[in-house]
Amino acid sequence: MPDPSDTVLDCLRAHRSIRRFSTEPVPEEDLRRAVVAGQQAATSSNIQAYCAIRIREQGRLERLVELTGGQRKVAECGAFLVICGDTRRHRLVAGRAGRPHVSNLEAFMLAVIDASLFAQNLVVALESMGYGTCYIGGLRNDLPAVHEVLDTPEGIWPVFGLCIGRPAQSPESRPRLDTDAVLLEESYPTDESMLAFIDEYDDRMAAWYRRQGMDVPGWSARIEGHFEEPHRTRNAGWYRACGADFE
Ligand SMILES: Cc1cc2nc3c(=O)[nH]c(=O)nc-3n(C[C@H](O)[C@H](O)[C@H](O)COP(=O)(O)O)c2cc1C
Numbered sequence: 585m586p587d588p589s590d591t592v593l594d595c596l597r598a599h600r601s602i603r604r605f606s607t608e609p610v611p612e613e614d615l616r617r618a619v620v621a622g623q624q625a626a627t628s629s630n631i632q633a634y635c636a637i638r639i640r641e642q643g644r645l646e647r648l649v650e651l652t653g654g655q656r657k658v659a660e661c662g663a664f665l666v667i668c669g670d671t672r673r674h675r676l677v678a679g680r681a682g683r684p685h686v687s688n689l690e691a692f693m694l695a696v697i698d699a700s701l702f703a704q705n706l707v708v709a710l711e712s713m714g715y716g717t718c719y720i721g722g723l724r725n726d727l728p729a730v731h732e733v734l735d736t737p738e739g740i741w742p743v744f745g746l747c748i749g750r751p752a753q754s755p756e757s758r759p760r761l762d763t764d765a766v767l768l769e770e771s772y773p774t775d776e777s778m779l780a781f782i783d784e785y786d787d788r789m790a791a792w793y794r795r796q797g798m799d800v801p802g803w804s805a806r807i808e809g810h811f812e813e814p815h816r817t818r819n820a821g822w823y824r825a826c827g828a829d830f831e
Pocket of ligand 1: 599602603655718719721722723744758
């Protein structure tokens, strides 16, 4: 009999984002089972500052395809969720008791961390059930327009979307940095030694890109491009408008 811990590790190691799905809807009971597992993720002081909004209506999904930069998978998957930081419940509890509810950077971070831990547990649960998933950070391209679709009250902050469904592709896993570049002893290594790990990773990623038929020189080239310009610069203002604060 396989060691159950190996089964979990094998499932985690087999992760790869899925970008083409069968469109058969994810049955409610499967989604609920996975969400129950997701909810058991650790949560800062048990505040449970997250929610997942399932969008089913085709017109709304099509609008979200546009808003995520044309990502068809948002409408063409078995279930699409918007994962949100949720401070609404805390506001309701405080308001009912006539007590202030104060939001600052720490409160924002708690909600984003909680939502991410929940989502990742949910993803692992779904993958263990044979589903594929893809996070959709493109949801943050235009948060005011996403808000028009969701119409959520103050204190709800969309963090990312999540496509779920039966995989209609079987992509090769994307390699990661050498574990010695991630699991460190006592402090941080010298820049030279970290750059050596990155050089080695660039070679493996370049080979991976070649196998996908893409001409990309490696990880560094992608990272250089990614952080050359700031992205989604209006989002701090939008999250503030929805009740967040970054003080
Ligand atoms: C928060 C977050 C947002 C992401 N947003 C998108 C997205 O908008 N579209 C997409 O195709 N993939 C998206 N991804 C998937 C990443 O590109 C992917 O996880 C990464 O390249 C590693 O590949 P792997 O998941 O196949 O191992 C996102 C992942 C995360 C964690």
